[in-house]
Amino acid sequence: MSAFHLKVLIMHNTSNSYSSAMAGPETGRISISSSPEGIKPLLEVKNLKVYFPVHGGLLRRIRGYVHAVDDVSFNVSSGSTVGLVGESGSGKTTIGRCLVRLIRPTAGSIRYLGVETGSLSKKTFFPYRKKIQMIFQDPFNSLNPRMSVEQILGEPLSIHFPQMNIEQRRDRAAGLLRQVGLDPDHLRRYPHQFSGGQRQRIGIARALAVEPEFIICDEPVSALDVSVQATIINLLQDLQEELGLTYLFIAHDLAIVEHISNYVLVMNQGKIVEQASAEDIYRSPQHPYTIKLLEAVPRL
Amino acid sequence: MLAFIIRRILSAVPLLFGISVLVFILMAVAPGDFLDVARSQEDIPAEYIERMEQEFALGEPWHTRYFIWVGNVVQGNLGESWIYRVPVTELLWQRIPATLVLSALSILFALCLAIPLGVLAAIYKDSIFDRISSMFAYAALSIPEFFLALLAVMFAAQTGLFPTGGLSSVEHEFMSFWGRMADYAHHLVLPTIVLGMGSVASYMRIMRANFLDYVRSDFVTTARAKGVPEGRIMFLHVLRNAINPLVSGSGFILATLLSGSILVENVMNYPGLGQLIFEALMRQDEFVVVAAVLMGCVMLMLGNLIADLLLAWSDPRIRLEKN
Numbered sequence: 001m002s003a004f005h006l007k008v009l010i011m012h013n014t015s016n017s018y019s020s021a022m023a024g025p026e027t028g029r030i031s032i033s034s035s036p037e038g039i040k041p042l043l044e045v046k047n048l049k050v051y052f053p054v055h056g057g058l059l060r061r062i063r064g065y066v067h068a069v070d071d072v073s074f075n076v077s078s079g080s081t082v083g084l085v086g087e088s089g090s091g092k093t094t095i096g097r098c099l100v101r102l103i104r105p106t107a108g109s110i111r112y113l114g115v116e117t118g119s120l121s122k123k124t125f126f127p128y129r130k131k132i133q134m135i136f137q138d139p140f141n142s143l144n145p146r147m148s149v150e151q152i153l154g155e156p157l158s159i160h161f162p163q164m165n166i167e168q169r170r171d172r173a174a175g176l177l178r179q180v181g182l183d184p185d186h187l188r189r190y191p192h193q194f195s196g197g198q199r200q201r202i203g204i205a206r207a208l209a210v211e212p213e214f215i216i217c218d219e220p221v222s223a224l225d226v227s228v229q230a231t232i233i234n235l236l237q238d239l240q241e242e243l244g245l246t247y248l249f250i251a252h253d254l255a256i257v258e259h260i261s262n263y264v265l266v267m268n269q270g271k272i273v274e275q276a277s278a279e280d281i282y283r284s285p286q287h288p289y290t291i292k293l294l295e296a297v298p299r300l
Numbered sequence: 301m302l303a304f305i306i307r308r309i310l311s312a313v314p315l316l317f318g319i320s321v322l323v324f325i326l327m328a329v330a331p332g333d334f335l336d337v338a339r340s341q342e343d344i345p346a347e348y349i350e351r352m353e354q355e356f357a358l359g360e361p362w363h364t365r366y367f368i369w370v371g372n373v374v375q376g377n378l379g380e381s382w383i384y385r386v387p388v389t390e391l392l393w394q395r396i397p398a399t400l401v402l403s404a405l406s407i408l409f410a411l412c413l414a415i416p417l418g419v420l421a422a423i424y425k426d427s428i429f430d431r432i433s434s435m436f437a438y439a440a441l442s443i444p445e446f447f448l449a450l451l452a453v454m455f456a457a458q459t460g461l462f463p464t465g466g467l468s469s470v471e472h473e474f475m476s477f478w479g480r481m482a483d484y485a486h487h488l489v490l491p492t493i494v495l496g497m498g499s500v501a502s503y504m505r506i507m508r509a510n511f512l513d514y515v516r517s518d519f520v521t522t523a524r525a526k527g528v529p530e531g532r533i534m535f536l537h538v539l540r541n542a543i544n545p546l547v548s549g550s551g552f553i554l555a556t557l558l559s560g561s562i563l564v565e566n567v568m569n570y571p572g573l574g575q576l577i578f579e580a581l582m583r584q585d586e587f588v589v590v591a592a593v594l595m596g597c598v599m600l601m602l603g604n605l606i607a608d609l610l611l612a613w614s615d616p617r618i619r620l621e622k623n
Contacts, residue, residue, distance in 0.1 A: 100525040129527035142518035145617055146540045156526045190616040206522070 040114060041075035042214060042246050043099070048072045048108035050094050068094045070270035071108075076214070081240065081247040083261030083278070085254050085293060091270040092250045096216045099248070100132050101125055112214075130160045133207035137219035139199035143191035149177070149202055150187040153209050160210045176205040180235060197228035204235065214246045221256060233260055255297045258282050266290045305605065312601045319597055321366065323590045328362035334382050334584045356382060356586075369587065379587030383580070388591045391576065396595060398467055399565070399572035401484075403557045403599075405492045407550055410499035415546070417500075418507025419539065425512065433504065440501035445560050448497060449567035452490045462490050465569030487570075495564050499553050503546060510542035544615055551607030555600045 048069055056063040069091040076082045084092050097103040099110060101117070110118045117128055136142035143152055153173035157164055164172070174184035180201040191199055200220060207215055217236065221229040237260065239245060251257045257264055257278075264281045266274040266289060274287040285291045335352055338344050352358075357365050372379060378388040421430045456462040463469065468483050475483060514520065515538055523533045562574035569575075573592055580588035612618045 097521075102521060102524055126527050129525065132525075134522060134525050136518040136522065138518060142522060144519040144537050144541065146615065147536075148616070155523070155528065159527055192617045203522075210526070 042078040042113060043076040043248075044109075044111040044114075045075070045095075045099075046073045046109045046111075048095065048098065048110065049106045050091070050098060050103060051106045067270045069098070069105075072267075072270075072272050073108075074265050074272065074275060076246060076248060078213075078246055079240075079244055080263065081249055081261045083257030083264040084248060084250045084267060085252065085257045085264060086267030087252055087293075090267045092252075092267055093218055095267075096134065096218050096248065096250055099216060100129065100134060130210045131212055132214045132216065133210065133212040135200075135203050135207050135215060135217045135220045137222050139196050139203060139223060140191075142203050143199055143206075145191055148188055148190055149173070152191070152202065153177075153187075153206055156206060156209045172209070173205075176209055177202075179208065179239070180205045195228075196224050197232060200224060200228075200232055201235065204232075204239070208239065208243070211243075212245070214248070216248045216250070218250045219252065220249075222251065222253065229256070236260065253297070254281075254293045266293065305609075308601075308605050308608075312598070315601075316594055316597060317370075320369075320590055320594060323593050324362050324366045324369070324586075327584060327586055327589065330584065332584065333358050334586065337583070365586075369590070378591045381580070381588045382585045383583055383588075388587050391588060392573075392591060392595055395571065395573045395576045395592075396599075398570065399558070399561055399574060400599065402488065402491055402495060402561060402565075402570065402572055403554060405488060406496035406499065406557050407553060409492050409496040410503050410553070411546065411550075413496075414500045414503030415507055415543070418504040419511055419534070421504065421508045422511035422515065423534070430508075434508075437501035437504050440497050443497075445494060445498060446563040446567050449491075449494045449564045452494050453568060456490060463487050467571050491564060491568050491570050494568065495557055495560055498560070499557070503549075503553075506545055506549070507542065510545060511538055514538045514541045540614075544611065547614060548607055548611045550610075551600070551604035554603035554607075558596050558600060 049067070049071055050069040051065040052068055053062040054064045054066055055061065072091075072095065074082070084095065086092050094103060098105050105118055108118070109116055112128060112131070117125060120128070147155075150170060150173050153176055154169045157169045157172060161169075170187065173187055177184045177186060182198060182201050182205070186194075191202065194202065203220075220236070221232050224232060233256065236247065240247060247260070249257060249260055254264075258281065261278050264276060264278050265272050266281070266287065268289045274281065274285065274290045276286075281290060282294070285294055334356065335349055335358065338349055338352070357368060360368075369379060378392075380387055381391055384391065417433055421433045424430055452462075453464050456464045463486065467487055468480070469487075472480060472483055520533055520537050523537050524530075528537075558574070561570075561572060562578055564570070565572045565574035566578050573595060577589065577592040577596070579585075580592060
């Protein structure tokens with residue numbers, strides 16, 4: 001994909017947010033699953049299965065398996081936002097963790113820019129840890145309380161940019177804070193000195209530190225106040241526009257997902273029950289589970 | 301910081317007075333007094349006992365004696381031991397270092413053993429090692445200290461590897477400086493192990509549980525996802541957080557060690573504060589009991605203070621000035 005094309009796509013995506021999605025059929029839709037115009041998707045997940053063994057009995061033998069993720073396939077094209085919705089325990093987070101190899105898939109393939117990452121060794125997967133980052137739900141649990149902001153932002157740098165010295169790392173950390181709308185003077189502060197929204201911004205800055213291409217946002221706003229949710233979502237969208245990021249946006253709230261995503265995957269009990277563009281999901285949901293989820297969205 | 305320390309020390313003063321009142325009341329309520337032993341011996345003349353009663357003011361009610369004692373304490377005089385006929389301060393100075401060294405070593409022993417064991421048990425959760433270590437922990441927790449002390453004395457007597465009691469050998473005075481230190485260390489091995497064993501077990505369980513809590517936290521997941529080496533994750537992200545309760549708990553552990561030392565010191569014949577308190581209590585040597593109990597409290601409060609300071613030093617979330 002040419003740089004120009006990518007830019008256009010990004011511009012298109014970011015403008016294609018809530019208002020345009022509401023506007024009606026004339027808003028452009030990007031069919032991500034089928035990768036139109038020969039665009040190679042950034043991420044291809046095929047027939048992904050993750051089964052967790054269930055132990056039981058006196059000898060704690062394996063009694064059966066929980067099908068956390070059951071035969072899931074989807075694509076994410078570069079510069080887009082794919083929303084992954086479902087209730088708690090539907091396997092959303094497991095998929096996210098599989099992508100960064102925190103969990104080994106039982107079967108299936110994960111291809112990142114055409115490279116099968118599922119079969120890579122720990123060492124050969126390492127460069128991908130720079131390209132794929134995560135943002136977590138709980139801003140109080142996702143930052144180490146013992147580390148200052150400078151240390152939190154400096155750690156990924158020291159791992160993936162070992163040539164940087166302390167001064168350079170500090171400058172970069174200050175720049176990151178500015179980028180997420182925080183005061184660079186706060187480098188010496190500790191996580192407990194920030195509010196929930198500010199902490200989530202630090203989490204975003206930490207993810208951005210290593211110049212990633214793809215960010216897995218695991219319910220990044222679910223723990224925040226509604227007013228703060230909006231500012232974080234806006235920040236994520238601005239950053240996407242600025243840096244050409246690709247998001248996999250995991251949430252249980254369809255309203256937020258629909259607002260930020262181009263394409264939505266609806267998950268239930270480890271399976272994807274419906275996938276379509278955000279407008280299609282919103283306008284004409286097909287699967288009864290999606291309809292139920294939509295009905296659960298509070299309206300004014 | 302300094303203001304915090306001073307405030308803590310000042311707040312201890314009323315507490316110490318309260319404890320001293322309590323000790324006086326308890327001693328008064330307990331049947332008999334120090335001279336009962338003398339009274340039971342027919343060859344001691346009644347005039348002598350009467351003279352002693354007057355000297356010790358045993359005829360007076362407890363509150364009168366208490367105020368006499370407070371008056372003396374304010375002047376820096378803790379009174380005299382009725383058994384030994386020496387100033388109480390002198391007795392305390394002989395005993396406190398022994399107990400302090402024993403308690404400090406026990407805590408150190410407990411921490412040095414419990415932290416690595418707890419961490420290993422957490423990392424290798426549900427493994428054979430985890431199960432054996434938890435079995436050991438429950439065993440160590442359920443064996444009473446005095447019984448362990450008896451076993452240790454028996455072990456020492458049977459094998460001859462360690463002295464069966466005391467602080468130093470008979471020939472201690474004739475040794476070189478390092479020889480004397482080695483002699484002290486040799487005498488401290490068994491009491492330290494006996495006194496520290498219970499704490500090893502409880503510390504280990506706390507360590508394991510905390511470690512597991514933090515291993516599951518999101519910042520550890522993030523670090524893993526970023527490719528931070530596992531060793532660095534365990535030490536920097538998990539251990540530094542999981543160790544907090546042990547630091548703050550060490551003040552509390554000191555308290556249990558001090559009370560435990562009363563039993564252990566007696567069984568193992570270790571000349572510390574615990575033995576002194578026990579002996580003085582049995583003989584109703586009033587001033588010694590009060591002073592020794594107060595010293596125990598002071599040590600406990602200092603232990604808590606040190607634990608708080610350590611915690612503030614190690615945990616950025618705790619700022620003492622705001623308290």
